[in-house]
Amino acid sequence: MGKQKLTIRDIAKMARVSHMTVSRALNDDPRVREETRKRILELVNKLDYRPDARARIFSSKKSHLIGLVVSSISNPFYAELARGIEDKAHEQEYNVIFCSTENKSERTETYVHLMMDAGVDGFIFASSRLHEPVVEKLIDEHFPLVLVNRKLRGETCNYVVLNNVQGAYEITEHLINLGFEKIAIITGTSNLSTGIDRLKGYQLALRDYRMEFNENYVIQGPFTRETGYEGTKQLLTMKKRPEAIFGGNDYIAMGVIDAVEELGLHIPEDIALVGFDDNEFASNQRIRLTTVSQRKYEMGNMSVQILIDHIERKETDYTHRVILEPRLIIRESCGEKLWEKRKNKQPPGSEIEAFGSLDRM
Amino acid sequence: MGKQKLTIRDIAKMARVSHMTVSRALNDDPRVREETRKRILELVNKLDYRPDARARIFSSKKSHLIGLVVSSISNPFYAELARGIEDKAHEQEYNVIFCSTENKSERTETYVHLMMDAGVDGFIFASSRLHEPVVEKLIDEHFPLVLVNRKLRGETCNYVVLNNVQGAYEITEHLINLGFEKIAIITGTSNLSTGIDRLKGYQLALRDYRMEFNENYVIQGPFTRETGYEGTKQLLTMKKRPEAIFGGNDYIAMGVIDAVEELGLHIPEDIALVGFDDNEFASNQRIRLTTVSQRKYEMGNMSVQILIDHIERKETDYTHRVILEPRLIIRESCGEKLWEKRKNKQPPGSEIEAFGSLDRM
DNA sequence: CTGAAAGCGCTTACAG
DNA sequence: CTGAAAGCGCTTACAG
Numbered sequence: 040m041g042k043q044k045l046t047i048r049d050i051a052k053m054a055r056v057s058h059m060t061v062s063r064a065l066n067d068d069p070r071v072r073e074e075t076r077k078r079i080l081e082l083v084n085k086l087d088y089r090p091d092a093r094a095r096i097f098s099s100k101k102s103h104l105i106g107l108v109v110s111s112i113s114n115p116f117y118a119e120l121a122r123g124i125e126d127k128a129h130e131q132e133y134n135v136i137f138c139s140t141e142n143k144s145e146r147t148e149t150y151v152h153l154m155m156d157a158g159v160d161g162f163i164f165a166s167s168r169l170h171e172p173v174v175e176k177l178i179d180e181h182f183p184l185v186l187v188n189r190k191l192r193g194e195t196c197n198y199v200v201l202n203n204v205q206g207a208y209e210i211t212e213h214l215i216n217l218g219f220e221k222i223a224i225i226t227g228t229s230n231l232s233t234g235i236d237r238l239k240g241y242q243l244a245l246r247d248y249r250m251e252f253n254e255n256y257v258i259q260g261p262f263t264r265e266t267g268y269e270g271t272k273q274l275l276t277m278k279k280r281p282e283a284i285f286g287g288n289d290y291i292a293m294g295v296i297d298a299v300e301e302l303g304l305h306i307p308e309d310i311a312l313v314g315f316d317d318n319e320f321a322s323n324q325r326i327r328l329t330t331v332s333q334r335k336y337e338m339g340n341m342s343v344q345i346l347i348d349h350i351e352r353k354e355t356d357y358t359h360r361v362i363l364e365p366r367l368i369i370r371e372s373c374g375e376k377l378w379e380k381r382k383n384k385q386p387p388g389s390e391i392e393a394f395g396s397l398d399r400m
Numbered sequence: 401m402g403k404q405k406l407t408i409r410d411i412a413k414m415a416r417v418s419h420m421t422v423s424r425a426l427n428d429d430p431r432v433r434e435e436t437r438k439r440i441l442e443l444v445n446k447l448d449y450r451p452d453a454r455a456r457i458f459s460s461k462k463s464h465l466i467g468l469v470v471s472s473i474s475n476p477f478y479a480e481l482a483r484g485i486e487d488k489a490h491e492q493e494y495n496v497i498f499c500s501t502e503n504k505s506e507r508t509e510t511y512v513h514l515m516m517d518a519g520v521d522g523f524i525f526a527s528s529r530l531h532e533p534v535v536e537k538l539i540d541e542h543f544p545l546v547l548v549n550r551k552l553r554g555e556t557c558n559y560v561v562l563n564n565v566q567g568a569y570e571i572t573e574h575l576i577n578l579g580f581e582k583i584a585i586i587t588g589t590s591n592l593s594t595g596i597d598r599l600k601g602y603q604l605a606l607r608d609y610r611m612e613f614n615e616n617y618v619i620q621g622p623f624t625r626e627t628g629y630e631g632t633k634q635l636l637t638m639k640k641r642p643e644a645i646f647g648g649n650d651y652i653a654m655g656v657i658d659a660v661e662e663l664g665l666h667i668p669e670d671i672a673l674v675g676f677d678d679n680e681f682a683s684n685q686r687i688r689l690t691t692v693s694q695r696k697y698e699m700g701n702m703s704v705q706i707l708i709d710h711i712e713r714k715e716t717d718y719t720h721r722v723i724l725e726p727r728l729i730i731r732e733s734c735g736e737k738l739w740e741k742r743k744n745k746q747p748p749g750s751e752i753e754a755f756g757s758l759d760r761m
Numbered sequence: 762c763t764g765a766a767a768g769c770g771c772t773t774a775c776a777g
Numbered sequence: 778c779t780g781a782a783a784g785c786g787c788t789t790a791c792a793g
Contacts, residue, residue: 046770057780062772070778092519094770097458098785104497104518112486113680118479125473125499129511134518136465136495138486150490157465157495158453264680293684300685319474319625320681323654324661407786418764423788431762455786459769 045088053086054079065090096158103133105346106154108147110166112139114262114290115318116335120165120187123339131347133160140166142261148173160350163187163342168230183349185342185359188333190232197349197359199342203233206331206365207240210313211285213329215248217373219283219311223256225270225295226287234259237287237315256281267294275302275310283311283373289318292328307374317368327370334363406449414447415440426451457519464494466707467515469508471527473500475623475651476679477696481526481548484700492708494521501527503622509534521711524548524703529591544710546703546720549694551593558710558720560703564594567692567726568601571674572646574690576609578734580644580672584617586631586656587648595620598648598676617642628655636663636671644672644734650679653689653733668735678729688731695724 047065051058056075063071064079071079082088096102105128109117121137128135136154140146147166151173154162161183167174169192177184178196185197214222224241227234238257245252258273260266267286271294274281286292292314299306306312314321314330321328345359369375408426412419417436424432425440432440443449457463466489470478482498489496497515501507508527512534515523522544528535530553538545539557546558575583585602588595599618606613619634621627628647632655635642647653653675660667667673675682675691682689706720730736 048770058771059780060778063779066772072778075778089516091770092517093454093458093461093463095517095772096519097454097787098770098772100454100772100785102454102518112473112483113476113479115474115476115479118474118476121498122473122500122502129499129514132514132517134497134514135499136497137482138490138496139483141483153490153493153495155450156453156456156493157463158457293681297685320654320684323681323687324658325686326684409786419787420764421762424763427788433762436762452786456788458771459786459788461769461788 044091045086047090050079050082050086050088054082101350102158102160104157104159105133105135105343106151106157106159106162107135107137108140108150108154108162108164108166109137110140110142112137115320116288116316116333117165119335120339123336124163124343125339126336127340127343128347131343133343133347142166144168147171151177161185161346163346164189167191169232170230183346185346185349187338187342188233195358197342197345199338199345199361199363200232201333201338201363201365203236203365204240204243206315206333206367207237207285208244209240209365209367210315210329210331211241211244212248213367213369214283214285214311214313214373215244215250217283217311217375219373220250221253221256221279221281222250222283222285223258223274223281224285224287225258225260225267225274225291226285227262227266227291228259231262234262234287241285262288262290264290264294264297267291267296268298269294271295271298272302275299275304281310283313286312286314289314289316289321289328289330292330293320296326307372311373313373321368322370326372328372329370329375330368332366332368334366338363405452406447408451411440411443411447411449415443462711463519463521465518465520466494466496466704467512467518467520467523468496468498469501469511469515469523469525469527470498471501471503473498476681477649477677477694478526480696481700484697485524485704486700487697488701488704489708492704494704494708503527505529508532512538522546522707524707525550528552530593530596531591544707546707546710548699548703549594556719558703558706560699560706560722560724561593562694562699562724562726564597564726565601565604567676567694567728568598568646569605570601570726570728571676571690571692572602572605573609574728574730575644575646575672575674575734576605576611578644578672578736580734581611582614582617582640582642583611583644583646584619584635584642585646585648586619586621586628586635586652587646588623588627588652589620592623595623595648602646623649623651625651625655625658628652628657629659630655632656632659633663636660636665642671644674647673647675650675650677650682650689650691653691654681657687668733672734674734682729683731687733689733690731690736691729693727693729695727699724 047058047061051061061079064076107124111117125135136157138150163185164174165187167189187199226237229235258270284295286295292312295312299310314328317330317332320326321330341361408419408422412422422440425437468485472478486496497518499511524546525535526548528550548560587598590596619631645656647656653673656673660671675689678691678693681687682691702722
């Protein structure tokens with residue numbers, strides 16, 4: 040172990056070729072005679088030589104490193120997204136550096152700089168407010184990046200996003216079809232595009248079905264379990280208590296369950312509940328949460344692919360947008376099996392272009 | 401944006417100093433006159449110069465990159481651990497590259513190589529079988545690394561681990577004290593130290609309380625929800641059905657719940673359940689799982705600290721071991737509130753050294 | 762406190 | 778198919 044680290048020149052000397060030939064053999068460059076390559080690779084194997092990664096990165100100007108910025112790695116949504124990103128990246132021999140901003144705005148800037156110092160070739164932001172100066176600066180400089188499940192106001196850049204408006208619309212419609220009339224929503228804050236879009240979908244559904252929109256039934260806060268918990272406590276003490284709650288994500292829905300159970304009430308008998316995300320716990324037989332599935336793993340895959348294409352082709356103003364369709368997952372948290380299904384109503388003035396609003400933002 | 405990338409020499413020229421002085425100013429080297437430093441930094445700011453990260457890494461031989469290998473990032477246990485690691489690492493200006501082996505053994509080797517190619521300064525393995533050749537090789541080469549919540553047979557290296565034997569012992573004891581006599585365990589496979597240790601704690605508790613050990617009550621498999629589900633189906637069809645099930649982690653416990661509910665039975669009325677990990681969903685008011693808390697975030701923090709100490713001090717055979725104490729979290733999945741508490745039995749021949757077995761492995 | 766030299770270990774680009 | 782040259786943009790180590 041005390042031996043000096045081998046370099047490409049040592050191998051070259053022993054193989055009686057120039058170090059360039061060794062470099063080519065190592066990089067699968069076809070311009071090396073088969074026999075020479077074999078001799079070199081045998082030597083490399085025998086001596087267990089591994090090229091110095093840092094020198095390689097420095098010379099080639101490519102780190103094969105992707106920076107991933109999420110808002111909370113302990114949120115299963117991001118964990119699953121990260122898995123999709125990581126799998127696809129490794130498939131193409133890229134590594135993923137990650138950081139979790141924990142919704143603290145100062146962190147984004149610090150982390151972006153830290154990652155730049157690590158020499159990342161590009162970024163994936165799965166956590167970004169509507170206005171985020173560091174990110175906007177990167178976009179201006181045409182630094183390769185893709186936004187996942189977030190939109191930045193007015194910026195044109197790569198993004199992969201779920202049609203949140205539609206997902207929220209469909210799940211609200213599901214509640215309406217089940218006969219609920221007093222439907223509340225507890226969702227994320229208004230500086231996140233997902234929060235805005237889900238609220239918009241909810242409102243569009245109410246409007247299309249000519250239902251009253253009650254401002255007191257809208258509660259906003261961070262996308263956390265606490266928001267769901269506190270929001271529910273608030274909603275359930277109202278004189279005109281809602282019959283159903285739409286949790287803006289499954290975390291919020293989890294908090295709703297906490298509050299409802301604590302009050303000695305039951306889902307779905309006393310109050311119906313729907314979520315958004317389809318986290319693992321939503322399918323638990325004790326929970327059976329009706330929710331909207333986001334294809335997180337695929338979103339991760341796609342965003343990496345777009346990013347790598349951008350990095351390797353070096354296109355400077357490549358704007359790729361992928362909008363995934365949501366999928367409604369019907370379980371029993373709205374009492375779907377308790378009550379006889381009413382026949383599906385059609386929205387009086389159904390306008391399918393409502394979903395196009397994503398592009399109008 | 402088309403402008404040539406600035407180098408340290410450009411700044412030097414403009415500041416009328418050598419590029420070395422610029423380098424020093426940038427690295428907070430005290431050997432620069434205050435006035436000179438100020439002039440340089442102003443220029444750097446004005447021109448928005450950022451040193452080339454890759455050149456820096458190459459010259460300094462340090463990437464400030466830590467490789468994290470977990471078995472499944474979508475498992476909240478690892479996600480939370482990762483958060484602890486990432487926070488601590490960023491605090492010290494290190495970045496974390498991660499990968500998730502998804503319990504596929506070939507992946508570990510591939511990923512270790514990929515990460516070496518990224519130039520990592522050290523590794524944290526939170527996923528490692530008892531016998532893992534690549535990892536053993538790194539240990540032999542004294543490459544900085546720490547093992548989290550895993551032990552490798554016979555290897556001396558840094559590790560941070562929970563006293564799994566004790567945690568399993570205590571939770572089994574809890575069930576015994578509640579009066580259960582037929583206690584089954586569904587836990588992880590025997591090539592993982594956590595699986596072995598939890599089974600051992602269970603056995604020690606039964607032994608100390610002079611209870612019968614029934615091999616049919618032991619089910620092993622991967623640490624997944626499916627294992628819990630299938631295992632429970634199997635246990636509940638036995639003629640001598642267990643009264644309580646110890647799920648080796650909360651994921652397994654989640655699968656137990658799935659199966660029990662599906663069969664129309666109830667927890668805790670028909671069968672008691674305990675888990676291990678204290679994942680977020682365990683505390684949900686609808687679940688209320690009695691479990692063992694692992695201080696995942698702290699484990700992450702500590703492992704990074706040990707690793708960075710190792711990297712920066714360059715000690716070659718630094719063996720640091722941290723054994724964290726588990727904490728029993730009593731909720732209601734064993735019917736703690738349903739039945740009057742029986743007075744705590746004492747194990748007939750209580751031997752506290754039983755916990756020492758961790759070191760004897 | 763400042764600088765001139767040397768070099769880290771590769772790759773890119775050019776020549777043969 | 779192979780090689781000699783040059784250089785990537787910093788830092789380390791030595792000199793003053």
